[in-house]
Amino acid sequence: MGDNFRWETFFDALPIVLQGLGVTVGLTFACFGFALLFGFVWIFFRRIPNKLIVSIVTWVMEFIRSTPPLVQLFFVYYALPVVPVIGVTLEPFTCAILAIGIHYSTYIGEIYRSGIESVDKGQWEASIALNFSTMDKWRRIILPQAIPPTIPMLGNYFIIMFKEVPLASIIGVTGILAMANSYGALNFAYLEPLTIVGIIFLLLSYPSSILIKKLEVKMNTRFDKNVLLEKAKKKSIPDMNLKESDRIV
Amino acid sequence: MSNVLTENKKNSVSLSTEPIVKYLDVKKSFGDTHVLKGINLEIRPGEKIAVIGPSGSGKTTIIRMLMTLEEPTSGDIIVNGKNLWKMEKNGQLVKANEKHIREVRGDIGMVFQHFNLFPHMTILENCMAAPIHVKKENKDEVRERSIKMLERVGLGTKLDFYPSQLSGGQKQRVAMARALVMRPKIMLFDEVTSALDPELVGEVLEVIRDIAENDDMAMVLVTHEMEFALDIADKVLFLDQGVIAEQGTANEVLVDSKNERVQSFLKRFRKA
Numbered sequence: 001m002g003d004n005f006r007w008e009t010f011f012d013a014l015p016i017v018l019q020g021l022g023v024t025v026g027l028t029f030a031c032f033g034f035a036l037l038f039g040f041v042w043i044f045f046r047r048i049p050n051k052l053i054v055s056i057v058t059w060v061m062e063f064i065r066s067t068p069p070l071v072q073l074f075f076v077y078y079a080l081p082v083v084p085v086i087g088v089t090l091e092p093f094t095c096a097i098l099a100i101g102i103h104y105s106t107y108i109g110e111i112y113r114s115g116i117e118s119v120d121k122g123q124w125e126a127s128i129a130l131n132f133s134t135m136d137k138w139r140r141i142i143l144p145q146a147i148p149p150t151i152p153m154l155g156n157y158f159i160i161m162f163k164e165v166p167l168a169s170i171i172g173v174t175g176i177l178a179m180a181n182s183y184g185a186l187n188f189a190y191l192e193p194l195t196i197v198g199i200i201f202l203l204l205s206y207p208s209s210i211l212i213k214k215l216e217v218k219m220n221t222r223f224d225k226n227v228l229l230e231k232a233k234k235k236s237i238p239d240m241n242l243k244e245s246d247r248i249v
Numbered sequence: 250m251s252n253v254l255t256e257n258k259k260n261s262v263s264l265s266t267e268p269i270v271k272y273l274d275v276k277k278s279f280g281d282t283h284v285l286k287g288i289n290l291e292i293r294p295g296e297k298i299a300v301i302g303p304s305g306s307g308k309t310t311i312i313r314m315l316m317t318l319e320e321p322t323s324g325d326i327i328v329n330g331k332n333l334w335k336m337e338k339n340g341q342l343v344k345a346n347e348k349h350i351r352e353v354r355g356d357i358g359m360v361f362q363h364f365n366l367f368p369h370m371t372i373l374e375n376c377m378a379a380p381i382h383v384k385k386e387n388k389d390e391v392r393e394r395s396i397k398m399l400e401r402v403g404l405g406t407k408l409d410f411y412p413s414q415l416s417g418g419q420k421q422r423v424a425m426a427r428a429l430v431m432r433p434k435i436m437l438f439d440e441v442t443s444a445l446d447p448e449l450v451g452e453v454l455e456v457i458r459d460i461a462e463n464d465d466m467a468m469v470l471v472t473h474e475m476e477f478a479l480d481i482a483d484k485v486l487f488l489d490q491g492v493i494a495e496q497g498t499a500n501e502v503l504v505d506s507k508n509e510r511v512q513s514f515l516k517r518f519r520k521a
Contacts, residue, residue: 129365223368
């Protein structure tokens with residue numbers, strides 16, 4: 001590695017590293033979106049009233065969670081093409097979405113499950129008493145109550161996945177880490193570009209985590225009487241005859 | 250209590266009417282516990298039935314099975330001439346599927362002990378959700394009807410409130426409006442005042458009385474509000490240890506009954 005830290009190198013490397021930002025952020029969103037959707041697939045299979053299916057699915061989830069994402073990434077990129085019958089060769093970007101997305105979907109499935117389990121039993125019974133179809137029951141009653149409280153947890157996983165996405169540089173996805181790495185290799189200067197990478201991650205992760213904390217407070221007080229009172233005041237709805245005395249202290 | 254008991258029922262239902270609900274030797278066990286040991290019961294259109302009895306006697310289970318919240322261990326319930334838990338398939342009776350159950354239970358509504366309002370909807374939305382999405386009715390018509398119903402239960406000024414902003418008594422009145430907007434032919438009340446502070450019980454009972462007097466649906470009330478239930482009920486069922494130990498008019502069950510269990514229950518009840 002070269003000499004000490006040099007600002008010229010830093011500013012020389014900055015635009016090059018930043019070229020990878022779109023890929024890193026894009027891949028994070030793609031992986032997260034995939035994991036959000038696939039999380040429902042796990043939940044769906046685990047709720048099938050068949051012990052065999054449930055135990056198989058549980059076992060597969062456990063297997064995926066117990067294996068490092070890097071190994072899964074390598075598997076999808078190098079091994080999947082030679083698997084008989086289902087073997088396909090995929091673009092590195094697609095491989096990363098699949099591997100990282102599926103890995104984290106198992107955690108996200110667990111989060112969904114905790115959200116669904118936190119919905120009061122009476123809500124299911126009321127849906128039956130009002131004769132909702134299974135589809136409407138999930139769509140209009142259960143999920144609207146189960147998902148919002150999990151949003152902060154999902155947000156945390158978004159940040160975790162953002163930090164996990166550089167793994168994909170190893171199979172040639174040119175995010176900020178790969179760009180920094182190649183800059184380093186070309187110019188024999190790693191300190192500056194990697195510092196840039198660190199700063200970028202800090203600049204994006206830290207505000208996100210603050211945002212998530214705020215979201216958490218908001219979600220926890222969604223139906224809080226006092227919060228609703230404040231809202232009504234702001235909108236000054238004339239007919240909201242909630243008095244100051246109604247305020248819960 | 251005495252004047253209530255001695256007063257004759259004004260609007261008792263003619264026995265010649267075909268029953269809308271028939272329990273056919275319905276049994277229910279949870280594991281080794283036999284909660285109901287063979288219930289045979291008929292509910293006629295418009296009939297008001299009060300179910301009383303000691304706790305653990307299976308009162309609630311009776312109406313929960315009719316609402317399809319519990320499946321009977323054996324026997325079946327006939328609603329509008331159709332089996333509730335079984336359906337015909339290739340000339341044989343098989344376990345009913347979701348579609349069949351939804352079709353048969355469509356005329357039944359229920360009000361719960363813990364209200365079970367949808368917390369993410371305003372009270373108006375709570376009332377409107379099922380008619381719109383289940384019965385596919387016109388939204389404007391449903392809105393109008395829901396507002397009228399909420400006005401009827403005294404909550405016309407709180408349409409945009411969320412359940413968390415209401416008292417227990419108000420919540421229970423919304424729950425009744427929500428069930429009524431579906432225009433059920435049978436309404437089930439599962440200890441609807443048990444979770445309320447004593448001072449809020451009255452307002453809920455008033456609404457039930459209003460429904461009983463002005464609507465022509467059948468009602469089954471599982472209740473501990475003895476005096477009230479007897480006042481509005483055409484028929485009283487006394488349930489004990491999983492069987493209907495006594496049934497008849499309020500007078501027959503509570504005054505003339507020679508049944509020992511009824512007597513000891515009432516004795517305990519009066520003491521308390």
